[in-house]
Every structure is written in C-alpha cells, then in structure tokens.
Amino acid sequence: HEAVIDFRDKFSDGWGTTYQVERAGFDQRLVEAATAQGARVDFGVTVTAFRPDTQRPCLTYLDEDGQETPLTARFVLDASGYGRVLARLLALGRDPRLEPRMALFSHVEDHIHDPTFDRDKILIGVHPEHASLWYWLIPFSHGRASVGVVGDAETLTAQGNAAEQRWQRLVDAEPRFRALLRDARPIRPVASLQGYSADVTRLHGPGYALLGNAGEFLDPVFSSGVTIALRSAHQAAPLVERQLRGDGVDWQHEFERPLRQGIETFRAFVDAWYDGRLPAIIFHDAHPASLKRMISSVLAGYAWDTANPFVSAARRRLTTLAELCGHVPAASGDST
C-alpha cells in the first residue's frame, strides 16, 4: 500500500508547505533572531533550582565554572524541552497516557538516485511484519537526510547489540527504505531515545508557565513537536506582556486550556496511528476529497481549527471512519 498526502490540499486556511531542516542550523537561527530582538542568551548554564512566586519567581543557575547564581525574574517561561526543568523541580510530572516507545535515528549522506523519489516530501514507512514499527525519511538540502525508526523497545533492541546495528537492520527490513538508502552513509552516531513521552499536571503556576516539551511531548509520528512548541510560545508571549504591564491574566483559560485542545487533537491521531485506525484510513484510497482535506489539515499541524470536525470530535470521527474503512477494533479497548 502507498498513500500520498499533500498538505496544500487541506481544510484549514494557512501555509501548506514547510521546511525540512537540520536542527543545529534551525536552532542557531532562532537564537540569532532572538538576540537581534534584544534577548540576552547565556550558553553553558544549567538551571538547578526554582522558587515559584507570583511577583518575584527566582531560579538558580550553574555555570561552566561550577558557580551557582540566583536570578530573580518578573516571570519565568520554561522552554527546557527534555530537560523538563520545572516539571522535575516542582514534581509536576504525570503519566503521559501513551505506551513507552523507543526511537533510533541518525543523519545520513543519503545518495538517493531514484528519480521517482520526491525530496520535497517526507517518507513514512511501516515494517512489513511488525505493523506498529514505523520509519521516517526526511530529506534535507545538500544531499542529507534524517532517518529514524520508532517502535516498542523489545522489538528494537532484539535487532542487535549496538544502536548502529539495530538501526541498519531495521532500515534493511523495509523494502522501500532499503532500496532508497542502499548507498547511504551515516554521518553521525545513531541516537537512541526511550520513553520520550511526557506530561505534566499543569502548564502554569505562580510566576511561571511551561512551553513546548518542557510541558508535554506525545510522539514524533506527525512531527507535532515543533508545532506545539512554537504554538505554546506564540500563545504565551502576549500574555506575559500583559502580565508585566500589571493586567490580570487567567493562565488556565487563556493559555493551558486552548493549548491543550490542540495537543489532545494530536493525541487522538497518535492513538489512532498506533491502534491501526489511522493506517486503515490513510491506506483506504476511496475517501471523498472533503474528508481527505480534513485529515490532511490536522497532519499538517492545524490541530486548533475547531471548525474541522476531525479537530472538534477527533476520536469519534476517526473511529467511525476507520470502521467504514474496514478496521476491526481490538476487543478490549473502547477508543472513543
């Protein structure tokens, strides 16, 4: 089975294309842009302690010389990603309600010669025997690509002793990936990440709010991570500005609730991917164009557009459509 999803053909208004970028350069540009706007950026420091306070929250940071310094702020935004600084220091963590999974990934000089391969698109593959194992191939400019595999740790670790060996064996097991990447040369060690999903009981508190992965991370499957991170920052920035002016901000209603709504849409899609409903929908090729556009919209990142029925009632719609596509739900779970 093969299916092509074109994000330009979608329900919601907005961009239908994006950039496939290497993180190092992307992060560097973000830092340079923030600096150009007047932000001070300190590299090589680690936040080690935090005291919440409505007026004067205070954190402590450790520099490379081992020196600890207190820093009092008027408001703190935690964007520490997998560092999960405030979640750990304030014990905000909670069960992410997703099975722990593992990812093995690397960057390669891909040497893809196949003229039918479209470098402007991301290729997603599924393991021929283990249907819950999936692959990504994200081509960059300059002939490089990011190649990763995600699945349960037991199956992934059974592929060999070292991350390189596991990754290579898995790439070779998927016929399209094996053919495309037969001349590929890894240009950095294969990274291995396990149990990456995370969640917190709250995304804000006295004098602070959590952005991006410092709050919640679902799964790499629809590349929702950077979308959610940018969305959270975009939502928080004007609220911080208002708060610093002395105006009241209701962080629960103005920040957490609307942000969580889109995250829950992505969660419904992630759940539906792993329990087989979404693959049944995607590989069923006879949908009306209007339905395709609604699904394409969410996969393109428009998870906050409640005019889209696959946003406002994501779980119910996905379940119904999957059943119409012939998906038989597992006996134990009620996925609605």
Ligand SMILES: Cc1cc2nc3c(=O)[nH]c(=O)nc-3n(C[C@H](O)[C@H](O)[C@H](O)COP(=O)(O)OP(=O)(O)OC[C@H]3O[C@@H](n4cnc5c(N)ncnc54)[C@H](O)[C@@H]3O)c2cc1C
């Ligand atoms: C296997 C995998 C593949 C992925 N692929 C994609 C993809 O293709 N597309 C996509 O959009 N997303 C992808 N993601 C998700 C994406 O990487 C994240 O969602 C995104 O980076 C989150 O951004 P962030 O700013 O919240 O955190 P991060 O990008 O993690 O940034 C956190 C920053 O905080 C700093 N920090 C951490 N701890 C401390 C501390 N104690 N003190 C000071 N600073 C600290 C770190 O050094 C870092 O600079 C993937 C995730 C995984 C696990």
